[in-house]
Each structure stands twice: as C-alpha cells, then as structure tokens.
Amino acid sequence: MAEIEELSACEATLEMLRQAKELEQETAFDRVEQQKGCAFGEAGSCCRICNMGPCRINPKKPEESRGVCGATMDTIVARNFARMVCGGASAHSDHGRAVAETLILAAKGEAKDYEIKDRIKLLEVAADLGVEIGDRDINDIALEVGERCLAMFGQQEGELAFAQRAPEPRKEIWRQLGVFPRGIDREVVELMHRTSIGVDQDYENILMACARTALADGWGGSMVGTELQDILFQTPVPLESKVNLGVLKEDEVNIIVHGHEPILSEMIVLAASLPEMQEKAKAVGAKGINLAGICCTANEVLTRHGVPIAGNVLQQELALLTGAVEAMVVDVQCVYQGIGQIASCLHTDIITTSPKAKMPYARHIEFHEDHALDIAKEIVSAAIENFPKRGKVRIPDVQESLIAGFNHEYINYMLGGRFRASYRPLNDGVIDGRIRGVVGVVGCNNPRVKHDDIHVRVVKELIANGCLVVMTGCAAQSVAKAGLMLPEVAREICPQGLWEICEAVGIPPVLHCGSCVDNSRILIACTAMVHEGGLGDDISELPVAGCAPEWMSEKAIAIGEYFVASGVYTVFGVKWPTMGSKNVTDFLFKKYGELFKNTWDFEPDPEKMVGKILSHIDSKREALGIMAKRERVLFDMAMRRELEI
Ligand code: XCC
Ligand code: SF4
Numbered sequence: 001m002a003e004i005e006e007l008s009a010c011e012a013t014l015e016m017l018r019q020a021k022e023l024e025q026e027t028a029f030d031r032v033e034q035q036k037g038c039a040f041g042e043a044g045s046c047c048r049i050c051n052m053g054p055c056r057i058n059p060k061k062p063e064e065s066r067g068v069c070g071a072t073m074d075t076i077v078a079r080n081f082a083r084m085v086c087g088g089a090s091a092h093s094d095h096g097r098a099v100a101e102t103l104i105l106a107a108k109g110e111a112k113d114y115e116i117k118d119r120i121k122l123l124e125v126a127a128d129l130g131v132e133i134g135d136r137d138i139n140d141i142a143l144e145v146g147e148r149c150l151a152m153f154g155q156q157e158g159e160l161a162f163a164q165r166a167p168e169p170r171k172e173i174w175r176q177l178g179v180f181p182r183g184i185d186r187e188v189v190e191l192m193h194r195t196s197i198g199v200d201q202d203y204e205n206i207l208m209a210c211a212r213t214a215l216a217d218g219w220g221g222s223m224v225g226t227e228l229q230d231i232l233f234q235t236p237v238p239l240e241s242k243v244n245l246g247v248l249k250e251d252e253v254n255i256i257v258h259g260h261e262p263i264l265s266e267m268i269v270l271a272a273s274l275p276e277m278q279e280k281a282k283a284v285g286a287k288g289i290n291l292a293g294i295c296c297t298a299n300e301v302l303t304r305h306g307v308p309i310a311g312n313v314l315q316q317e318l319a320l321l322t323g324a325v326e327a328m329v330v331d332v333q334c335v336y337q338g339i340g341q342i343a344s345c346l347h348t349d350i351i352t353t354s355p356k357a358k359m360p361y362a363r364h365i366e367f368h369e370d371h372a373l374d375i376a377k378e379i380v381s382a383a384i385e386n387f388p389k390r391g392k393v394r395i396p397d398v399q400e401s402l403i404a405g406f407n408h409e410y411i412n413y414m415l416g417g418r419f420r421a422s423y424r425p426l427n428d429g430v431i432d433g434r435i436r437g438v439v440g441v442v443g444c445n446n447p448r449v450k451h452d453d454i455h456v457r458v459v460k461e462l463i464a465n466g467c468l469v470v471m472t473g474c475a476a477q478s479v480a481k482a483g484l485m486l487p488e489v490a491r492e493i494c495p496q497g498l499w500e501i502c503e504a505v506g507i508p509p510v511l512h513c514g515s516c517v518d519n520s521r522i523l524i525a526c527t528a529m530v531h532e533g534g535l536g537d538d539i540s541e542l543p544v545a546g547c548a549p550e551w552m553s554e555k556a557i558a559i560g561e562y563f564v565a566s567g568v569y570t571v572f573g574v575k576w577p578t579m580g581s582k583n584v585t586d587f588l589f590k591k592y593g594e595l596f597k598n599t600w601d602f603e604p605d606p607e608k609m610v611g612k613i614l615s616h617i618d619s620k621r622e623a624l625g626i627m628a629k630r631e632r633v634l635f636d637m638a639m640r641r642e643l644e645i
Contacts, residue, residue, distance in 0.1 A: 008451035010481055012245040012311070012398035016318035019394055025342055027317040032447040043580025044077040050197040059580040069197060077581035078203035079195040081557070081588075084577065085210045086188050086195075088558025091333055092517050093184045093221025094356075095261055097153055099228040102263050102369050103146035106232060107139045113267060113373040116142050117234040121409070125227050129161050142231065149224045155183030162227075163219035166523075167530045169538040170567055174215065177595055179208055179565065181216035184224075188213055207587050211565035211596070218523055218562030225517040229300070233266050236303035236405035236514065238507075243480045245315065246399030247308035248324045252290040253281045255383045256310055256319055259331035260515065262300035264353055264367050264376075265293070268329060269305050271376035277384070284387045289380065294319060295334045296473060296515035303405040303514050312452075312474035313552075314445040320348050324393045327383035331367070332357045334444070334553065347389035351379055402485035404512035406470070408524045414505050423532035425505065430543060431534050431626050434497030436466035437617035438529075440522050440563070443548030443556045444474050446574050449604070452478035454549040454573055457606040459484060459510060464493045465614055468501075469510045472519050475550065476512045484510045519559050522546075523566055536624055540567030540597030543620040545613045549573040549606060560600065564588075569598040569616045571609055576602035 004017045007029050020027050040046040043059035047067055055067035055076070062073035071079075105111035116122055116138055122145060126133055131144045152160055160181045163171070174180040181187050191213045194200035200209070230236075248254050255272060257265040271277055272289045281289045292310040293301050301307040310319050313334050319325055320342045327349045328339060340361030343350045350362040353375075358364055365382070367375050412421040429435040439462050445451050455478035462469050463484070471479060483489040487508040491499055494509050502509050513521050526539045535542050546563045548556045551572055563570045578584045593599040603609040621627045 006450065007447070008314075009453035009456055010244070010315075010451060010478070012396035013315060013318060013451055015396040015398070016245065016315075016321050019321050020318070023321065025321060025345070026338070028314060028336060028338060028447050031338070040580075042575060044080045044577045045073055045580035047071060047076040047079070049079070049195070057580065062580065071201065074203040074581045074583045075201050075206075077578050077584045078206040081578050081584065082191050082195045082206050082210050082213075084554040084557040085213050085561050086191050087554035088556065089213050089217035089221060090188050091555050092217050092225065092558065093153065093188070095332070095517060096184075096221040096223070096225035096228070097150065098261055098263060099225050099232065100146050100149040103142060103228050103232055104150065105369050107143035107146055109139070111369040111372065113270075113371075114232055114369070116231060118231050121227070121235050122231045125231065128165065145231070146228070149228060152220055152224065153184045156186055157182050160184070160216060160220050162223045163215065165527060166219065166566065167527055167538050170540075173596065174565075177208065177211070179212040179215065181212050181220055184216045184220040187216040203581070203584050204587060204591075207584065210561055214558050214561035215565050217558050218520055218566065222517040223520040223523070226514075226520045229262055233262055233304055235409050236407060237410055238403055238405045239303075239306045240401060240403050241302055241306045242308040242399045243402050243477060244309070244399045245311055245319060245322060245396045247290075247292050247310055248319070248322055248395045249287075249290040250324060250393055250395060251287045253284075253286045253288070253384050253387045254290050254292065254325045255380065256292050256294055256325055256328045257297045257301060258294040258316060258328055259335055260296045260333045260517075261331050262297065262304070263369065263372075264329070264331050265297045265301050266304075267372045267376035268379060269301055269307060271373060271380045274377070277377065277380050280381060280384050281387070284384055286384070286387050289384070296517075297331070299404075299472070299476065299512075299515040299518070303512070308399075309477055309480070312445050312477040314447060314451050317342055320346060322393060322395045323391055324395050326386040326390075327351050327379065329353060329379055330357070333555070335359070347386050347391060349382060349386055351382065353379070400481050400483050402480040402512065403487075403508060404476075404480070404485065406507070406511040406513050407518070407521045408528060411525060412528065414507070423528050425501070427529060427532045427534050429501045430529075433626065434466070434501050435468050436498075436614070437543035437545065437620070438468045438470060439544065439613055439617075440470050440472075440519070440546040440568075441479070441549065442472045442475050442516070442519060442546065442559065443551035444553050445478065446550045446552040449550055449574055451550075452481065454606045455479055456482045456484070458547065458549050458610055460493055461607065461610040462613070463490060463498070463509045464495065465610070466495050466498045467614075467617070468498065470513050470522055470525070471510060472513050472522070473516045475548070478550075479510055480512065484508070485512055516555060516559065519563075523562075526566070526568065538567055538597070541620065541624065543617040543624070544568060545616050546570040547572065547609060547613060549609060564592055564598060564600050565596050567597050569601065569613075571601040571603050571612055573602075573604045573606075573609060575604070
C-alpha cells in the first residue's frame with residue numbers, strides 16, 4: 001500500500017487507516033491496490049451483454065476488431081455509457097418512487113407515523129402540478145400530489161410535469177431534439193432495451209437517448225424525491241452541526257445511519273430521541289444515544305435535524321474500526337459490502353432494512369412504512385443491547401463545525417426577505433462581478449485519487465477566484481471537514497466582492513445543499529436565476545458550471561448527463577469511461593455543445609479543472625456583456641432603474 005499519508009487529506013481518515021493496519025483489517029484503500037483495472041474496462045470497450053462475448057476491442061487499434069456480433073468500438077462504448085446512465089437514473093428514481101408511495105400512505109392515514117410537515121411546499125408543488133387547491137383538506141391535496149408523482153413513473157407519453165419548470169428555450173431544445181422525457185421508468189427501460197444485443201447500433205442515437213433518460217432522472221425521479229421529502233419531512237433551513245469521525249461518543253450508544261432514503265432515517269431520529277429509548281440506553285450503562293450519519297442519508301438528517309455526519313463514503317469502514325459503533329443501519333446505495341466483514345470481527349451490528357438490499361454478515365430488520373416507528377424502536381433497541389459488548393474503542397479526536405441546509409427556497413427568502421422573495425441580489429452580484437460565477441461541486445469519493453484532497457483543492461481555488469460554490473453528496477462532506485462551510489474559515493480565502501455578498505446575506509461562500517437527489521435543487525436554482533433576469537434566457541447562458549472531482553457511482557454519470565442536457569457545462573475528474581472511442585467522446589465533449597449549448601468535459605487535475613471552469617464562466621460573462629468590472633454602486637442603480645421601467 002502507498003504511504004498512508006498519501007491516501008487522504010482527512011486527519012481522522014489517516015488515523016483510522018493506521019488503526020486498520022494495526023488490526024490487520026482490510027479496507028477499500030487496500031483493495032484498490034489489488035484491483036489494478038484493465039485497459040479494456042477503462043476504455044469502455046469491454047462488452048458482455050450477450051453470451052457470444054465477452055468481446056473486447058483494443059483501444060490502441062479500435063479499427064482492427066469488432067465484437068462477435070459485429071459491434072464497433074463506438075457502439076460498445078456508447079452502450080456501456082448508456083447503461084451507466086440507466087443505473088444511476090434507476091437508483092435516484094426508485095428512491096423518488098419510495099417517497100411518493102410514503103406520501104400517499106401518509107395522506108391516506110395508513111402510515112400514521114408520517115405527516116405533512118411542510119404545507120407551504122405542498123401547496124407550491126400542487127400548484128406546479130395543476131392540482132386543485134381551493135379549500136380542500138391538506139391530506140386530499142397531498143394524496144393527489146403523491147398520486148400524480150407516482151404516475152410520472154409509469155407515464156408512457158407526453159412530457160414530464162416537473163420538466164415543465166425548466167426555462168422555455170430549454171424545453172424548446174428538448175422538443176426539437178426529441179429528448180423531452182416522457183415517463184421516468186419508460187426512459188430507463190427503453191434505453192436498457194436499446195443497448196441490448198442487436199438493437200441500437202448508432203452511437204449518436206444512443207447518446208441522445210442518454211440525455212432523455214438522464215433528464216427523466218433530474219427533472220423526474222430525483223425531483224420527485226427532493227420535493228416530496230420536503231413535504232413529508234420539512235424543507236431544510238440553515239443550521240449548525242458537526243462533521244467527521246470525532247462526532248462518535250465514547251460514553252454513548254452510537255448508531256450510524258447510512259444509505260440514502262430519509263423515510264427510514266427520519267424514524268430512527270425520532271425513535272432515538274424518545275425518553276423510553278434514552279432510559280434503555282442508561283440502563284445498559286450508556287449516557288445516552290448518539291446518532292450520526294454517513295453518505296447521503298447523513299446529508300438528509302443533517303439538513304433537517306442537525307444530526308452530525310460521521311464521514312463520507314470512504315469512511316464507512318473506518319467508522320466501524322473505531323470499535324464504538326453499536327449499529328450501522330443501512331438501506332440502499334453506496335453501502336460497501338466490506339462493512340459486513342469488518343463488523344463480523346466487532347460487536348457492531350450491520351442492520352439492513354430494505355427488502356431490496358440484503359447482505360452477508362448483516363442482520364435484517366425489514367422496514368415498513370405502516371408501522372415505521374415501532375420498527376425504528378426495534379432497531380434502536382438492538383443497538384442499545386450491543387453497548388455492553390463493546391471492546392476497545394479508538395475514536396479520532398477530529399471534528400469540524402459546519403453550516404448546512406441551503407436550497408432554492410432559502411436562497412430566495414434570505415435574499416429577498418419574507419415578503420419579497422427574490423434572486424435579484426444574487427443576479428446583481430453576478431452581473432456586477434462580485435460573484436464571478438456559481439459552481440456546483442458534487443459527487444463521491446474514490447480511492448483511485450487522494451480522498452477529499454481534490455474536492456478541497458477545487459473548492460478553495462473556486463472561492464479564491466470569486467465563485468459561489470454549491471455542494472451536495474459526499475463532496476459536500478469533504479469540504480465541510482476542511483472547515484470551509486464556516487463563514488469565518490472560508491473568509492480567509494474569499495475575495496472582497498464575494499465576501500461582501502456573503503456577509504450581507506449571512507452565508508458562507510460554500511453552500512451545503514443536501515444529498516445527491518437534491519442536485520435537483522440546483523436545477524431549480526439555475527432556473528430561478530434565469531427567470532430573475534439579466535443573465536440570459538436559458539440555463540446555458542448563465543456563468544455557471546458543475547463538476548464531480550472524485551466521482552465513482554453510476555449515479556454521478558446520470559447527474560452529469562442531466563446537467564449537461566439542461567445546459568450546464570460539467571467537468572468530471574478521476575477517469576473518463578468513454579476514452580476508448582474518440583467518436584463517442586467527441587460527441588459528448590463537442591457535439592453536445594451544438595445540441596445542448598454546453599458540454600461534458602474531463603480533467604483529473606484539480607488546478608486544471610478549476611482553470612477550465614473559470615474560462616468557461618468568463619466566456620459566458622463575455623457573451624452576456626458583463627465581463628468588465630464596473631463601478632458597482634452606479635451599475636446597480638442603473639440596472640435597477642432599467643428593470644423597473
Ligand atoms: Fe454515494 Fe450519495 Fe456518491 Fe456519496 S456522493 S458516494 S453516490 S453517497 Ni451521492
Ligand atoms: Fe460481443 Fe456483440 Fe455480444 Fe457484446 S453484444 S458481447 S460485442 S457479441
């Protein structure tokens with residue numbers, strides 16, 4: 001294994017990697033060394049979708065061979081990329097569907113532990129969906145909203161309702177290109193069909209279908225997830241909490257919630273806070289119950305309840321190695337099978353809860369919405385019972401504070417005030433150059449690059465160059481651990497103009513916007529910037545960009561694809577999965593620019609990545625005619641006068 005110090009920029013992670021070595025426990029950081037990868041896989045040129053294969057095309061001589069069926073390099077690479085989009089879109093969307101089902105049960109009174117927590121959001125979403133409001137009972141409205149959302153999954157034709165929220169010129173582009181998403185499930189199934197043996201063999205045609213499927217995720221499945229979670233569990237507002245393995249407590253029962261769907265974790269939060277559970281914990285000698293999160297579940301319960309984050313995806317095994325975790329409760333997505341092996345050597349229970357996701361070495365306590373709290377209590381009790389079995393504990397004394405819980409609703413409110421919610425000050429800040437641009441930095445960790453390091457370097461440099469940064473997923477957690485989600489820390493690298501805006505509205509220059517399905521919030525925020533005026537007529541004209549510097553999941557590809565198809569220039573790091581085909585890569589990196597007005601890009605080096613993002617942002621500023629720095633105050637007044645006319 002490489003020198004431990006080279007593996008992560010996170011102190012707590014390094015300490016636990018040393019611990020792993022002492023305990024002779026293997027983690028993803030070791031296994032990545034055993035998995036050297038193969039040239040075909042990396043090029044995207046290995047096909048095994050039928051039993052005549054596997055077929056592999058040599059990336060150095062792509063012209064010289066074909067699959068048994070005759071498939072070319074271009075076809076194979078495009079198909080593999082498309083299947084990543086399908087995998088990612090299906091994950092987000094299946095999550096969205098579960099939330100819609102829960103909302104329906106709650107509205108019918110069949111899931112008594114859930115209720116409508118955010119009525120304002122419900123009415124807003126109802127209005128967008130054309131659901132009648134009048135003086136109807138709130139549960140009737142919620143039921144119809146839930147049913148309309150659930151119907152989007154099986155919708156066969158027409159246009160997805162939430163995609164109607166996009167700016168008009170964007171929708172026109174989708175219509176003209178024939179990629180306006182119809183139904184969520186339909187797009188995924190159709191693309192799976194098209195990429196099976198002997199169907200779509202035109203790489204351009206496949207890559208257009210990728211856009212449609214990804215849009216069905218961003219403006220469909222993910223958006224259903226985010227919107228209905230806000231209705232059921234409350235739209236987040238900014239709050240302070242803590243992040244990193246130091247949030248685990250030596251004298252309390254530690255329960256980690258890990259995975260993605262807050263339907264379960266919301267109930268665990270509730271159960272752990274009940275006096276009867278606290279009493280139970282005291283009876284076994286613990287001072288109380290300490291809840292912490294990992295991955296996107298962490299982001300969900302952080303932004304709504306201030307539950308601290310134990311770590312991001314690459315820290316899941318390390319959290320267990322502290323010896324202080326009584327139970328790790330998981331549902332779906334990004335749960336490493338490696339945690340089962342580690343837990344089997346410890347007192348820790350891995351508790352799987354979804355009928356969709358079981359694993360060896362785990363205990364399965366199946367979650368059902370109709371008696372959610374009872375099950376959550378059973379899970380918390382199981383954790384409590386483990387506390388007396390604890391062995392030696394080693395918790396790194398490393399944690400950082402952060403502020404999280406930003407989103408479109410809050411930006412609108414904090415900028416405009418309660419009675420005149422508005423994006424005007426944000427757009428003005430962009431126009432007058434105090435904010436150079438807005439950049440979404442999202443995605444996972446990947447042990448093929450130094451953990452957290454790329455995220456932190458990219459974000460620091462973006463702030464230093466005057467960009468407002470919005471973050472989700474494990475990327476957000478990396479940067480929070482480095483202290484950058486505290487205004488006082490970020491201030492030191494923040495240029496004067498950007499800082500003035502942050503100070504005036506009371507935000508750090510890096511905004512934690514939630515989990516990966518919450519990337520749909522960024523689509524909404526971009527659309528709101530367009531509607532506010534002064535920055536062009538479409539998302540593609542905004543001085544904005546997206547990036548995923550340490551990505552690993554298929555979900556990240558689906559997200560990147562829907563951002564590009566929505567008009568956002570998007571750069572990914574680590575490795576790029578279509579390098580085997582110049583045609584496919586050119587189509588995504590160049591031709592998409594003609595079609596969707598912005599493109600994909602790839603750049604593993606953090607400094608170069610920021611360079612590309614800044615030159616993109618500057619080119620957009622140039623096109624908008626806002627490149628030159630002007631006298632701020634005068635410009636502001638002139639702008640306002642112009643707008644009032
Ligand atoms: Fe998973 Fe969502 Fe990636 Fe983190 S960022 S590794 S997808 S938890 Ni979504
Ligand atoms: Fe080989 Fe074609 Fe089958 Fe793929 S679909 S495994 S290229 S024969």
